Amino acid sequence: MGIRAAVAGASGYAGGEILRVLAGHPEFEIGTVTAGSNAGRRLGELQPHLRSLADRTLAPTTPEALTGHDVVFFALPHGESGAYAGLLGDETLLVDCGADFRLADPAAWASFYGSEHAGTWPYGLPELPGQRDLLRRTDRIAVPGCYPTSVALAMFPALAAGVAEPDVVVVAASGTSGAGKAPKPHLLGSEVMGSVSAYGVGGVHRHTPEMEQSLSAVAGEPVTVSFTPTLAPMSRGILATCTAKARPGLTAPRLREAYAAAYDGEPFVELLPEGTWPATAMTLGANSALVQVALDERAGRIVAVAAIDNLTKGTAGGAVQSANLALGLPETLGLTTIGVAP
Numbered sequence: 389m390g391i392r393a394a395v396a397g398a399s400g401y402a403g404g405e406i407l408r409v410l411a412g413h414p415e416f417e418i419g420t421v422t423a424g425s426n427a428g429r430r431l432g433e434l435q436p437h438l439r440s441l442a443d444r445t446l447a448p449t450t451p452e453a454l455t456g457h458d459v460v461f462f463a464l465p466h467g468e469s470g471a472y473a474g475l476l477g478d479e480t481l482l483v484d485c486g487a488d489f490r491l492a493d494p495a496a497w498a499s500f501y502g503s504e505h506a507g508t509w510p511y512g513l514p515e516l517p518g519q520r521d522l523l524r525r526t527d528r529i530a531v532p533g534c535y536p537t538s539v540a541l542a543m544f545p546a547l548a549a550g551v552a553e554p555d556v557v558v559v560a561a562s563g564t565s566g567a568g569k570a571p572k573p574h575l576l577g578s579e580v581m582g583s584v585s586a587y588g589v590g591g592v593h594r595h596t597p598e599m600e601q602s603l604s605a606v607a608g609e610p611v612t613v614s615f616t617p618t619l620a621p622m623s624r625g626i627l628a629t630c631t632a633k634a635r636p637g638l639t640a641p642r643l644r645e646a647y648a649a650a651y652d653g654e655p656f657v658e659l660l661p662e663g664t665w666p667a668t669a670m671t672l673g674a675n676s677a678l679v680q681v682a683l684d685e686r687a688g689r690i691v692a693v694a695a696i697d698n699l700t701k702g703t704a705g706g707a708v709q710s711a712n713l714a715l716g717l718p719e720t721l722g723l724t725t726i727g728v729a730p
């Protein structure tokens with residue numbers, strides 16, 4: 389018998405992607421799948437691509453429905469998973485794809501989310517220094533946000549190596565699936581097609597403190613992030629372009645060496661060959677992050693770019709990668725780096 393996993397929020401985009409990854413994983417057995425307003429419907433109506441699960445019925449999201457599993461993946465809106473976490477025992481591995489347990493600072497939570505802080509769980513980004521060992525010994529995982537995954541992977545090698553000033557500027561483009569499946573007027577096809585638009589500008593996006601938290605931890609000093617998200621006319625993918633002033637004396641070979649050392653042996657992060665720049669299309673459906681870095685000598689700035697699939701490495705693939713570690717399984721089990729193209 390396999391490792392029994394429940395998925396809460398299985399009718400949504402993140403929940404659907406978790407199910408897609410779990411369906412191809414050799415050790416997991418899919419147990420209860422739950423929804424909110426769509427409870428009672430067949431999964432096949434909401435996730436028509438998940439053929440082998442089409443006849444499952446979506447249960448209402450309750451603690452009773454989620455008990456009796458080895459692992460529960462939460463793919464619920466922010467603020468919802470906290471209520472269930474306390475009701476499920478330590479024998480169950482809880483993996484939260486929402487933001488509820490990502491931040492360590494309750495004041496940062498209150499200021500960006502405006503509700504009570506649920507707590508802090510180990511952060512599910514194994515590539516960050518020291519994080520893999522923490523994840524091997526936990527029964528609670530806070531899966532990083534999709535933008536923060538891309539930004540941490542683009543910038544941490546420079547900050548960890550002490551070659552960048554602790555002041556990072558990020559402009560990132562996301563596909564519309566990052567905004568979830570619930571209908572919103574700005575996500576209508578006619579609004580999104582043929583246009584790229586900025587939103588959440590001026591230091592107000594809720595992923596800002598999460599990016600600062602990861603980057604400050606690796607830098608060993610406070611790092612500020614100025615983050616501008618943009619919405620791109622595609623369904624999946626994030627391309628994060630990050631810059632920071634180079635420390636005096638930095639050379640291009642030294643910068644590349646810092647990135648090559650950080651990602652040597654990493655199964656899911658690839659520093660691309662020099663001259664090749666990441667594109668979201670190279671990552672679709674894969675648990676990959678593709679990274680490239682350059683030194684802009686004229687401006688004295690480091691420019692690092694990362695591409696991910698927001699739903700795979702940015703959510704469900706990252707969640708399963710960390711769950712593999714917590715369950716004592718090979719980290720790469722059930723996960724692919726082979727994308728889908730065109």
Ligand SMILES: NC(=O)C1=CN([C@@H]2O[C@H](COP(=O)(O)OP(=O)(O)OC[C@H]3O[C@@H](n4cnc5c(N)ncnc54)[C@H](OP(=O)(O)O)[C@@H]3O)[C@@H](O)[C@H]2O)C=CC1
Nearest residue numbers: 397399400401402423424425426449463464486566568569
């Ligand atoms: N989309 C992405 O790229 C990423 C998403 N995440 C996070 O994953 C979580 C889910 O996001 P996403 O899948 O995009 O959102 P969706 O809107 O696509 O899905 C939300 C899911 O939660 C269910 N739900 C909504 N309200 C409730 C409720 N009150 N009680 C129980 N279930 C409820 C919905 O059910 P129903 O539709 O039946 O009402 C649906 O299954 C969020 O926390 C999000 O921030 C994290 C990283 C990236």
Ligand SMILES: CC(=O)N[C@@H](CCC(=O)OP(=O)(O)O)C(=O)O
Nearest residue numbers: 486487532533534562563566567
């Ligand atoms: C395009 C878009 O709207 N993206 C979402 C972020 C994606 C997401 O789901 O946020 P978490 O990773 O924190 O769960 C946003 O900007 O709020």
